[in-house]
Amino acid sequence: MKKNIVILFISILSVQVCLSQTIDTLKLNNYFKSLDSNNKFMGSFALMKDGKLIYKNQIGYSDIEKQKRQNENTKYxxxxxxxxxxxxxxxxxxxxxxxxxxxxxxxxxxxxxxxxxxxxxxxxxxxxxxxxxxxxxxxxxxxxxxxxxxxxxxxxxxxxxxxxxxxxxxxxxxxxxxxxxxxxxxxxxxxxxxxxxxxxxxxxxxxxxxxxxxxxxxxxxxxxxxxxxxxxxxxxxxxxxxxxxxxxxxxxxxxxxxxxxxxxxxxxxxxxxxxxxxxxxxxxxxxxxxxxxxxxxxxxxxxxxxxxxxxxxxxxxxxxxxxxxxxxxxxxxxxxxxxxxxFNKPFESPSFKIYDLKSKDLDKFLGIYSSPSFPLKITITKSEKILIAQATGQSAFNLEAIEKNKFEFKQAGIVLEFDTINKQMTLKQGGGTFKLTKE
Missing domain, CATH: 3.40.710.10 (DD-peptidase/beta-lactamase superfamily)
Structure with missing residues (x-):
């Protein structure tokens, strides 16, 4: 069915873990703690190994308005x-x-x-x-x-x-x-x-x-x-x-x-x-x-x-x-x-470091970007300190600054990098790289 995005307020990690010596629960707990403290996710998780439930965890709120936290039996x-x-x-x-x-x-x-x-x-x-x-x-x-x-x-x-x-x-x-x-x-x-x-x-x-x-x-x-x-x-x-x-x-x-x-x-x-x-x-x-x-x-x-x-x-x-x-x-x-x-494979926890920009700093990125080799036009607008992108005929999405001139929409794996001198924007997604020019 229809998909959206979600979360609010910093919440304290609430964890119920079926301890097992076969998985690195500490690393996983720290990963979820990072998601939680950076307002990236609310919900619950579980793992099964050899037919046995070995891990349960939940973060965030089931009801933000009443500050009700998730628990291990919260239903979704x-x-x-x-x-x-x-x-x-x-x-x-x-x-x-x-x-x-x-x-x-x-x-x-x-x-x-x-x-x-x-x-x-x-x-x-x-x-x-x-x-x-x-x-x-x-x-x-x-x-x-x-x-x-x-x-x-x-x-x-x-x-x-x-x-x-x-x-x-x-x-x-x-x-x-x-x-x-x-x-x-x-x-x-x-x-x-x-x-x-x-x-x-x-x-x-x-x-x-x-x-x-x-x-x-x-x-x-x-x-x-x-x-x-x-x-x-x-x-x-x-x-x-x-x-x-x-x-x-x-x-x-x-x-x-x-x-x-x-x-x-x-x-x-x-x-x-x-x-x-x-x-x-x-x-x-x-x-x-x-x-x-x-x-x-x-x-x-x-x-x-x-x-x-x-x-x-x-x-x-x-x-x-x-x-x-x-x-x-x-x-x-x-x-x-x-x-x-x-399965005991390596992975890196993201830092979620956000580059802090003022509203006026975003003005130089605003405009409509297009390219003969790219099927859609990308319109860049802002709302206060948030940069917003919208492709032709699609829903708008908020961008996070990860460097001075680089922004990402993590949910879709999109990275936008601006070259303000040449009035260009490079879009990267799924291994593809596209260079668009400001109209």
């Missing part, structure tokens, strides 16, 4: 990690003889384009061609309002197909909303009841459920984004994403779920192997994520100001998970730190 919306749960539920129904991977969806959704050619399998691995409704500009006009099945089907059905079914893969939340409705029709129960009966209760997940309106009294968390100051985010109504992004959980529960899944305690080995099979890098509710010579299966998630990721390493029976209600940093960097400690 996990966004698209919900898709892994939904895929497992579909395979449960298949094993029970209630569904078939090759069954087309026209009997369920006759108004969806190409429904007579789209199979349940195509929905699971994003090969349906059904347009992703959350990419539509109108999505943010209704995402906080309740929607029933008829309304959601009307939204999804109005789009033309993006491509012919099974011709390629392209991520679409619409696929898993439809899978949720198929489950409800199959069991004649709500998605929430199916989730509880088929997964949550059998493997005893204590802090996992289908979400509703955020309930702080139930130890759930608000979410936040950082725009010069921390701002509380709106709440997507969970009737919209359903099994595409509506589940609430914790890192510890996610690891317990992963261990049960990959130990064949929920579905069979044969079913799991189908979930793991990749086509165009998409599995059925799982992605394959490498780390050095190892690999994990898992998923990422983002909804409102929440973000999350989990990965399970089958060969090592080890796993990691993080859930966040506010990040002003790149979650991939945090995942690398967690995995580096888990």
């Amino acid at each position: 919306r996990i966004g698209s990690i919900s898709k892994t749960f939904t895929s497992v539920l579909i395979f449960k129904a298949i094993e029970e003889g209630k569904l078939d991977l090759d069954k087309t969806i026209n009997n369920y959704f006759p108004n969806v384009k190409n429904s007579n050619s789209i199979t349940i399998s195509n929905l699971l691995n994003h090969r349906s061609g059904i347009h992703n409704f959350t990419n539509d500009a109108e999505y943010l006009e209704y995402n906080t309002k309740p929607k029933n099945e008829t309304e959601m089907l009307s939204i999804i059905s109005k789009f033309d197909s993006d491509f012919e079914p099974n011709s390629k893969s392209e991520y679409s939340n619409s696929n898993y909303v439809l899978l949720s409705y198929i489950l409800e029709k199959t069991y004649n129960r709500t998605f929430s009841e199916i989730l509880k009966n088929k997964i949550v209760s059998p493997i005893e997940l204590k802090n996992t459920f289908f979400g509703g309106k955020i309930n702080l009294k139930n130890n759930e968390s608000n979410s936040y984004s950082y725009n010069g100051k921390w701002e509380k985010q709106t709440e997507t109504d969970m009737s919209i994403p359903i099994g595409a992004g509506g589940i609430v959980s914790t890192p510890s529960d996610l690891l317990k779920f992963a261990e049960a899944l990959f130990s064949f305690k929920i579905i069979s080995k044969n079913s799991l192997s189908k979930m793991e099979k990749l086509e165009d890098n998409y599995g059925m509710g799982l992605f394959k994520m490498p780390f050095y010579d190892k690999y994990s299966f898992g998923h990422t998630g983002g909804i409102d100001g929440f973000s999350s990721v989990f990965g399970y390493f089958p060969e090592e029976k080890s796993a990691f998970a993080l859930t966040s209600n506010g990040t002003n940093y790149d979650n991939n960097e945090i995942s690398i730190a967690l995995l580096s400690v888990l």
Whole structure:
């Protein structure tokens, strides 16, 4: 689902650690302390080694307005990690003889384009061609309002197909909303009841459920984004994403779920192997994520100001998970730190040193930058002491000064370096370097 950024106020590190002599917990704790004291992240983390939970940690606030800190049972919306749960539920129904991977969806959704050619399998691995409704500009006009099945089907059905079914893969939340409705029709129960009966209760997940309106009294968390100051985010109504992004959980529960899944305690080995099979890098509710010579299966998630990721390493029976209600940093960097400690690999803690500039110092950078070799124009503006960049047709983002003429947007790995004498700006991202000139 939709992704944002997050955090506020310096918080005191709150840690619950299952001590283990096999990982460097001190280094990891200091890393999180640095994230915390520099307002980079709020959320929780967990590590599993050889099938055992060995580390838990949390930093920040679940409710900034009331200064309520996170604790080890703070619950977060996990966004698209919900898709892994939904895929497992579909395979449960298949094993029970209630569904078939090759069954087309026209009997369920006759108004969806190409429904007579789209199979349940195509929905699971994003090969349906059904347009992703959350990419539509109108999505943010209704995402906080309740929607029933008829309304959601009307939204999804109005789009033309993006491509012919099974011709390629392209991520679409619409696929898993439809899978949720198929489950409800199959069991004649709500998605929430199916989730509880088929997964949550059998493997005893204590802090996992289908979400509703955020309930702080139930130890759930608000979410936040950082725009010069921390701002509380709106709440997507969970009737919209359903099994595409509506589940609430914790890192510890996610690891317990992963261990049960990959130990064949929920579905069979044969079913799991189908979930793991990749086509165009998409599995059925799982992605394959490498780390050095190892690999994990898992998923990422983002909804409102929440973000999350989990990965399970089958060969090592080890796993990691993080859930966040506010990040002003790149979650991939945090995942690398967690995995580096888990597998005893080197990593460096960032210094987060910020170059202090006055508002008037930013004026020389302002303007519109372009290049024939770069497809977008970059507009540079400011808000008091904060430099802001915005590419054509995209959202604006705040930049942090790391040197006198160099700025970065860490979440996307973007670095901008200005040459004010020649009126040029060099943009670096993902190994690419582009030189743009001020118009």
